Every structure is written in C-alpha cells, then in structure tokens.
Amino acid sequence: MYITQKDGWIEVITGPMFAGKTEELIRRVRRLEYANRNIIVFKPSIDNRYADNEVVSHNNNRTRSISISKASQIMDYVKTDTEVVAIDEIQFLDEDAVQICEYLADKGVRVIVSGLDRDFRGEPFSFMPNLLAIAEYVTKLSAICVKCHTPATRTQRIIDGKPANYNDPIVLIGAKDSYEARCRDCHEVPGKPHVYDLLDKK
Ligand code: TTP
Ligand code: MG
Numbered sequence: 001m002y003i004t005q006k007d008g009w010i011e012v013i014t015g016p017m018f019a020g021k022t023e024e025l026i027r028r029v030r031r032l033e034y035a036n037r038n039i040i041v042f043k044p045s046i047d048n049r050y051a052d053n054e055v056v057s058h059n060n061n062r063t064r065s066i067s068i069s070k071a072s073q074i075m076d077y078v079k080t081d082t083e084v085v086a087i088d089e090i091q092f093l094d095e096d097a098v099q100i101c102e103y104l105a106d107k108g109v110r111v112i113v114s115g116l117d118r119d120f121r122g123e124p125f126s127f128m129p130n131l132l133a134i135a136e137y138v139t140k141l142s143a144i145c146v147k148c149h150t151p152a153t154r155t156q157r158i159i160d161g162k163p164a165n166y167n168d169p170i171v172l173i174g175a176k177d178s179y180e181a182r183c184r185d186c187h188e189v190p191g192k193p194h195v196y197d198l199l200d201k202k
Helices: 021-034 071-077 096-106 128-134
Strands: 009-015 039-044 054-056 062-064 066-068 084-087 110-116 137-140 154-159 179-182
Touching: 009 021, 009 096, 009 128, 021 039, 021 054, 021 062, 021 084, 021 110, 039 071, 066 071, 071 096, 084 096, 096 110, 096 128, 110 128
Parallel strands: 009 110, 009 137, 039 066, 039 084, 084 110
Antiparallel strands: 054 062, 154 179
C-alpha cells in the first residue's frame, strides 16, 4: 500500500473468517505504536471470544482495546490529539460506524478497520458495502478452503456437523467450533434462494 496523502483516510481490511484480518490490524497498529503515534483501538463488546479489553488474533497476538456496544461511543474517547483509530470486527457495530469513520478521516485521523465482507450466507454483511465504498484503501484477504485448499472467500457455518440453513440468524459468535473457510465452489447454504432465477428463465 503506497500512501501519498498527508493525513486522514480510511483503510479497510476485509475477507472471510480465518483470513488473518485481526492479525493484519494488529500488525498495522504495532508499527504505529513503535513510532509513538496516538492510537485508540476499539472492538464491539459482543465478541468476547478471547478477552474483554484486548483484540486477540488466532496466533495469540494481542493489543489493548476498548469494548464498545454502539458506534457513537467512539466519539467519547477520541481527543483532538488522536492520530489513529483502529476498529476490529466493525461489522458488529451499527450503521453509524460508517459516518463516524468518514468524520474522523475528514478531521485528519487515520482510520484502520477490519470486518467481514460477507455473512455465513455469502451475502454482504450489513453496512460493510458502504464502508468499502468510502474507504481509500481496501485489503481483501482470503483464507484457505478446508475442503479443496484453494483460496477461500466465504465463511461456512457448521451446526451439529451440517451446513447451517439460510434462515439461521446472522449473528452467532464463534470460531472453529462453528465456522470454517470455504471457496465459492465448496461453500454450502441449504435453503439459499438462487440469485440467478432471472437467467434460469431465459
Ligand atoms: P472474524 O474476526 O472475522 O474471524 P476470524 O477471527 O476467524 O478472522 P480473522 O483471522 O480474519 O480475523 O470474526 C468473525 C466473528 O463473526 C465470529 O465471532 C463469528 C461471527 N460471525 C457471525 O456472527 N455471523 C456470520 O455470518 C459470520 C460469517 C461470522
Ligand atoms: Mg478476527
């Protein structure tokens, strides 16, 4: 990534689960910490898989963070001397997160966020498309498909050893217990309506 701007922009790290999004976020935060940048790291309180006040990657890298339940809480912590705001798993915040990222970037803050681009159904995750559209820089990571070992762009939800149904609720916190990475071909969503009904009729 080659950045020419002086300050204030949005960078999004996205992709399926097990792609290393959190690891990449922590790497970027760590680099800035070495340079003594003024950083605040947030994460949604809903995902307390590993720790309440730390962002933790699968390989156990960690960095201190503030848990928030609403995007607007970010503004309670940001000060005039804040240079960088990082948010892990931003897809779990509410839609205000998009405006807040835009506002911070306009004010000269470097905004680094990571989040899932798709839900387990393979559909865009909540407001993520809007965030991806306004970001200056997007890093789309892939995982490795557990079935065929090609690059995985989807997250497979598994319940009782079987692919989860399309009508299951979107939010289900978990890791290897209920999810795995899959490619387009190996991703299974029983009950998913065809998106190309229109073409089938031709
Ligand atoms: P992520 O941080 O995206 O997953 P990860 O830690 O495996 O990936 P990475 O290594 O790239 O950081 O966390 C995803 C969370 O979202 C996890 O708790 C499961 C949850 N989730 C849902 O609630 N609904 C869904 O449809 C999907 C796909 C995930
Ligand atoms: Mg993660």
